[in-house]
Amino acid sequence: MNEGLRESLGVFDYKNGMIQADSLIKGNMKLIRYYPIYSGAPSHLELYDLEADIAESIDISGNPKHAGLIAEMTEELISIGPCPKDQEEFSIYMDAHDLGFNTTCRFFSKKPHRCSKFLEGELFCNSICGRHDKVCFPEKYVNKGGSWRRRR
Known part of the structure; x- marks a missing residue:
């Protein structure tokens, strides 16, 4: 691997201050997580092998042999995204x-x-x-008339 080149690339898609999707490209694999509106939990994910399927037309996330890769890529996506987990020390x-x-x-x-x-x-x-409190913890907020307010 060439020094200085990134090994992965994360992309975060927001609309009206809420995350809609995020994705990670690592090597020839691309993981995409989609979120339902006003939710902090992904609704579903897709995995593509960009070397074999540049058009991203064949979702291979259902193949059990990719479960470990999906878990690894998801952890990396969380760690570089707006909602990393708290560290112990x-x-x-x-x-x-x-x-x-x-x-x-x-x-x-x-x-x-x-x-x-x-x-x-x-x-x-x-x-x-x-x-990114509103993105990471949407359950703390309510959308009233197109604007976000913290729940009481």
């Missing part, structure tokens, strides 16, 4: 002092204002600091 570094400490997402949940001070909150604690 990570390090935070203070800029000028080059000091650091290990922490968990409880560091942010106890005081959410810390999210704006530490990039690590956005990167590692999506459930607390994630800026």
Whole structure:
């Protein structure tokens, strides 16, 4: 593999602030996950072998031999997408002092204002600091007259 070349490419399709579909191309394989309107859970997925089917006309996701590949590609899609899973433990570094400490997402949940001070909150604690709250947790919102409002 050539150094510097990406191994995969993720694409995220939004409409009215909600995710409609996402996809990942890795090697010659392409995984597409479609979402129903106003839902945070994929409704179905498709897998294509772009080397054999550039037109994406033969969905091979139903073939059991691709189950492991689908799981692997789905995990990668989640990790690079707007809704990554929270990490168990990570390090935070203070800029000028080059000091650091290990922490968990409880560091942010106890005081959410810390999210704006530490990039690590956005990167590692999506459930607390994630800026894509409406996309990642649509059950917290309701669409009234074309605008999204947080449920009470």
